[in-house]
Amino acid sequence: MLHLRPILLALLLYLGATAPAAGQDLLRILSWPGYVSKDAISAFEQRHQVKVQVQEVTSDDALWSLANAANGGDFDLIAVNTAELARYIEADLVAPIRTANIPNTRRQTARFRHPQSIPGLVRSGEVFGIPYTYSAMGLIYNRKLITIPPTSLDALWDPRYKGKVLAYEGSTHNFSLAALSLGYHRPFNLQPEQFGKVVKRLKTLRENVAKFYATPEEVVQAFREQEIALVFANYGDQQIQLLLKAGMDIGYVIPSEGALAWLDCWAVMRRAGNRALAEAWINHTLSKDVSSSLTLREGLANTLKDSPRPAMPDTGKLIWLEPVENSALRSSYWERIVTLPPRGH
Known part of the structure; x- marks a missing residue:
């Protein structure tokens, strides 16, 4: 898998x-x-x-x-x-x-x-x-494809970016990310009814994903090979530096819902x-x-x-990671989600 x-x-x-x-x-x-x-x-x-x-x-x-x-x-x-x-x-x-x-x-x-x-x-x-x-997991966007910086995590689900989103392979962070996008203020402690909604939310995100990446270098390679509009920046500043060194025209934002850190x-x-x-x-x-x-x-x-990014360490929009309600369950569902083929493919 x-x-x-x-x-x-x-x-x-x-x-x-x-x-x-x-x-x-x-x-x-x-x-x-x-x-x-x-x-x-x-x-x-x-x-x-x-x-x-x-x-x-x-x-x-x-x-x-x-x-x-x-x-x-x-x-x-x-x-x-x-x-x-x-x-x-x-x-x-x-x-x-x-x-x-x-x-x-x-x-x-x-x-x-x-x-x-x-x-x-x-x-x-x-x-x-x-x-x-330490680092924040904000959104990296391609300035050539997105002229107005995104303000919300909802951008990852925007139909305009179908097949142009890079998502991270890890299970735990993606569940918390989707929970934040649904307005759940406790993304690390999902209740059973919330968990089901998060799973559905991640399945719809799958529709927009061009690739699930594991390393920061994979993101640079993807930018070189295809049109990428948005990236969930799991590695944060490390990815930003790599992309800038590679000559990519990118921007970086902390969304209105906050960024996992x-x-x-x-x-x-x-x-x-x-x-x-x-x-x-x-x-x-x-x-x-x-x-x-x-x-x-x-x-x-x-x-x-x-931090080299002065606004980062103390911003109230950072949501520092906490232990999750059930990491094994998140991992089990995530395995099924990432293997789903996007509709129409």
């Missing part, structure tokens, strides 16, 4: 990764596209005389599937958003982080320096996640082979060089300074 493609691809790539030299420690990281640069890996490996192995995922479903394998024993460290972190804690897959081992948290801005103030990071007085990057954190797996090494990696990524590089390379905000 299309929905399973990113999970299977990620697993195959992981199984084919290069093994470390005999006797050399290995740090196994499960992360998202662009989060870890070759320079950051090289510097860490040289400093700690270890091998770093990074596996990328492109959806929360793939992250959960891979992190859950072998009872969480395949990875030492994961990058996960605050909303998803809750189920990793409840499944006893992640361990409390010894923040004393991460002195670079003192470099973070005030909003990220105090984990207790961020929902989802602290459980029973212990810290389970260290903020790394994510805060991704580093979390240490409970079965990590070397917890101290995992914590050293987190500290490494919070150095000025590595965090600044994340922003320069990918366009993503880092936690050491305010």
Whole structure:
């Protein structure tokens, strides 16, 4: 199934990764596209005389599937958003982080320096996640096809853009997106009658979708190959930067209903082979060089300074992700929706 493609691809790539030299420690990281640069890996490996192995995922479903394998024993460290972190804690897959081992948290801005103030990071007085990057999931539009910026999520369903919309493959965010478009103010906690309406709403969105993308690079490729009017920007600023670098004439808006926003954190797996090494990696990524590089390379905000988009961090239109009512049920319905052929095709 299309929905399973990113999970299977990620697993195959992981199984084919290069093994470390005999006797050399290995740090196994499960992360998202662009989060870890070759320079950051090289510097860490040289400093700690270890091998770093990074596996990328492109959806929360793939992250959960891979992190859950072998009872969480395949990875030492994961990058996960605050909303998803809750189920990793409840499944006893992640361990409390010894923040004393991460002195670079003192470099973070005030909003990220105090984990207790961020929902989802602290459980029973212990810290389970260290903020790394964040972004809003607004709408990217093609200025050549849309001269007046869209103001509402309803634009994704506009018949004028049939076959010209790019939607993200992940299940959870799409249910929340459709819920927002229906006016539900609690898009992460759908009641049974609301759930059915959201499913119907997503089926009608399928009529407009040209492609379900998994990576930011796929969006750039789609813009090159066909007429794309609108994109649900799951990767946020990262996608904007890639499209602009590719010479695309695009705009970006936060719709009137608000935009979903994510805060991704580093979390240490409970079965990590070397917890101290995992914590050293987190500290490494919070150095000025590595965090600044994340922003320069990918366009993503880092936690050491305010977002490059000044209006973003504090706007009331941002709706920060929360744990959903039933992620497995959302995933199950989403698998059926993405495999539906658009009517008339």
